[in-house]
Amino acid sequence: MKRKKTSFEPQWRTTPPEPGSWRSIFKWGAPDGFKHPNAKLYAMLKETFGLSDDAFSAPVSAGDDPVTLGDKAPAMPLETIEAFTAICGEENVSVSDYDRVKYSTGKTMEEIYALRDGTPDKVADLIVHPRTEEEISRIVALCHEKKIPLHVFGGGSSVTLGLTPNKGGVTLVMATHMTRVVEFNETNQTITVECGIMGPALEDLLNNAPNTFNTRHPYTCGHFPQSFEFSTVGGWIAAKGSGQQSSYYGDAVDLVLGQTCVTPAGKVITLDYPSTATGPMVNDILKGGEGTYGILTRATLKVFRHTPGTRKNFSFIFPTWQDAVNATREISQAECGMPSVFRISDPEETYIGLKQHGIEGTPLDTFMTFKGYKSGQRCLLLGHTEGEKGFSKNVCKNVRRIAKANGAMSLTGYPVKLWQHGRFNDPYLREDLNDYGVVIDTLETGVKWDNLHQVHMGVRKYIKERPDTLCMTHCSHIYPQGTNLYFIFIGKFETRDEFVAFQRGIIQSIEENGGTLSHHHGVGRMMAPLMEKHLGKGQMDTLKALKKHFDPNNIMNPGGTLGLDEPTEP
Numbered sequence: 001m002k003r004k005k006t007s008f009e010p011q012w013r014t015t016p017p018e019p020g021s022w023r024s025i026f027k028w029g030a031p032d033g034f035k036h037p038n039a040k041l042y043a044m045l046k047e048t049f050g051l052s053d054d055a056f057s058a059p060v061s062a063g064d065d066p067v068t069l070g071d072k073a074p075a076m077p078l079e080t081i082e083a084f085t086a087i088c089g090e091e092n093v094s095v096s097d098y099d100r101v102k103y104s105t106g107k108t109m110e111e112i113y114a115l116r117d118g119t120p121d122k123v124a125d126l127i128v129h130p131r132t133e134e135e136i137s138r139i140v141a142l143c144h145e146k147k148i149p150l151h152v153f154g155g156g157s158s159v160t161l162g163l164t165p166n167k168g169g170v171t172l173v174m175a176t177h178m179t180r181v182v183e184f185n186e187t188n189q190t191i192t193v194e195c196g197i198m199g200p201a202l203e204d205l206l207n208n209a210p211n212t213f214n215t216r217h218p219y220t221c222g223h224f225p226q227s228f229e230f231s232t233v234g235g236w237i238a239a240k241g242s243g244q245q246s247s248y249y250g251d252a253v254d255l256v257l258g259q260t261c262v263t264p265a266g267k268v269i270t271l272d273y274p275s276t277a278t279g280p281m282v283n284d285i286l287k288g289g290e291g292t293y294g295i296l297t298r299a300t301l302k303v304f305r306h307t308p309g310t311r312k313n314f315s316f317i318f319p320t321w322q323d324a325v326n327a328t329r330e331i332s333q334a335e336c337g338m339p340s341v342f343r344i345s346d347p348e349e350t351y352i353g354l355k356q357h358g359i360e361g362t363p364l365d366t367f368m369t370f371k372g373y374k375s376g377q378r379c380l381l382l383g384h385t386e387g388e389k390g391f392s393k394n395v396c397k398n399v400r401r402i403a404k405a406n407g408a409m410s411l412t413g414y415p416v417k418l419w420q421h422g423r424f425n426d427p428y429l430r431e432d433l434n435d436y437g438v439v440i441d442t443l444e445t446g447v448k449w450d451n452l453h454q455v456h457m458g459v460r461k462y463i464k465e466r467p468d469t470l471c472m473t474h475c476s477h478i479y480p481q482g483t484n485l486y487f488i489f490i491g492k493f494e495t496r497d498e499f500v501a502f503q504r505g506i507i508q509s510i511e512e513n514g515g516t517l518s519h520h521h522g523v524g525r526m527m528a529p530l531m532e533k534h535l536g537k538g539q540m541d542t543l544k545a546l547k548k549h550f551d552p553n554n555i556m557n558p559g560g561t562l563g564l565d566e567p568t569e570p
Contacts, residue, residue, distance in 0.1 A: 010056035012036040022063035026115040035428035059435040069097040074125040092129040106158030113496035129176040144264040154232035160524025166559025184213040195234030218306040222249030239522030240288040247478040248340035263294030263550040272300040291557035293550040312396035313413025315382035316403040324379040327406035337395040342383040349472035445515030448482040458513035484519040531563035
């Protein structure tokens with residue numbers, strides 16, 4: 001009797017990286033966190049890229065070697081290093097090769113290419129873990145006096161080359177010590193925290209506020225980016241981030257009432273009133289500064305009553321992308337309240353998502369097709385509502401009404417549960433794919449309702465003109481006036497240069513088709529060359545004047561961030 005042939009499965013990594021290795025730096029998330037492609041996704045990738053199992057039999061450079069910088073010694077005099085040590089203590093200052101690489105690197109694919117090869121582009125000379133705001137003030141003053149470049153590292157999840165110390169210098173690591181709660185005010189529904197606190201720590205404190213702060217209610221921060229588990233409050237503000245529930249709670253900039261920023265020109269403390277008519281808002285000017293004006297040390301944030309028990313899940317399948325967009329716009333403009341999680345997937349993302357979750361070929365798939373929701377055209381909308389019980393129920397009722405009026409069929413709340421299960425761990429797929437030369441990356445943009453389709457079609461056209469390249473797109477931050485487009489592309493690239501050229505072409509296509517350079521990832525050095533073209537000379541001159549005021553010696557995150565201190569032509 002013949003044995004049934006077992007299907008081949010690549011040897012996906014299931015063990016944490018070796019401490020001190022390159023992989024321990026570029027790996028996403030927790031060292032022991034993994035998410036492997038399932039059999040359906042693996043089969044689709046092979047089919048798309050024309051690969052056999054042999055292509056997945058031996059990994060490419062995996063980054064398992066110990067980190068070493070060879071002859072890249074710190075370009076900083078010993079007496080200067082000793083001056084920083086005198087401020088923060090010897091245990092909080094490092095010149096080790098590993099620390100200099102780790103705290104000089106974000107999560108862009110081009111940085112990952114370099115780390116896999118053991119050839120990082122730029123690294124800081126000195127890593128410092130400040131303990132207090134007073135120490136940060138002394139560090140900023142010292143760097144200003146000696147004209148030493150100064151950078152900030154929060155959670156390390158930047159995907160815009162925002163952490164690259166192009167001119168060396170010092171990097172401050174905020175998440176080691178600057179994590180304290182300064183004040184919780186239940187009367188005002190605000191919390192003031194140091195900017196190094198990580199998302200889960202903040203949310204845990206708020207969810208357990210009756211115990212931790214003796215409050216009447218549990219609370220939530222309302223901000224849940226995909227990087228939530230590995231990002232800081234300071235990073236959210238500096239990059240103008242947006243969470244997966246922003247349609248209800250607002251983006252990071254909407255949550256910030258007041259800030260303290262230590263700049264070379266002095267400390268700036270903005271007042272935490274909910275509104276004030278006292279001239280232009282310096283509080284708003286500091287948001288999105290990406291470390292170019294100063295160091296954010298503390299922030300006062302809005303908080304919200306935590307009501308998970310009132311959530312109502314919903315999901316719908318639409319005949320076409322146009323139908324899904326029309327329904328989403330109507331829901332956002334109908335003045336009947338906004339869902340919290342609220343997202344739509346275009347046909348390609350819907351197709352891949354249903355395939356990955358095992359829906360393809362099932363009775364549900366057959367039924368959807370029979371009802372006119374054809375594969376390759378149909379689009380998924382999913383989300384949930386929350387808030388006061390009656391409010392949440394009413395929002396969900398109106399979502400259902402509007403969806404059905406636009407030709408949708410309900411899929412119940414089950415797809416939402418599938419999405420919730422993977423909402424923070426999808427990035428773990430990246431290392432598995434990269435190990436075998438397959439690249440998955442993302443770019444995103446903000447659009448208005450009247451140019452959404454132009455941007456979507458134009459950018460997809462550019463991406464799909466490259467042979468054997470997948471492009472999934474969704475909208476996940478919804479406003480009455482527009483939304484975002486989040487492009488996920490997957491392809492095989494032979495070299496880092498080939499990837500970078502293609503990726504920069506996508507950025508160019510986004511701008512040329514009328515999208516913003518970024519909706520919520522920030523600008524960093526990646527989008528910076530197009531900033532003046534995108535914003536216009538008037539706005540850029542204003543930003544440069546502010547930079548000159550706050551940072552006259554150009555020490556704060558220099559080297560092209562936001563296009564403020566280098567030529568901005570591509």
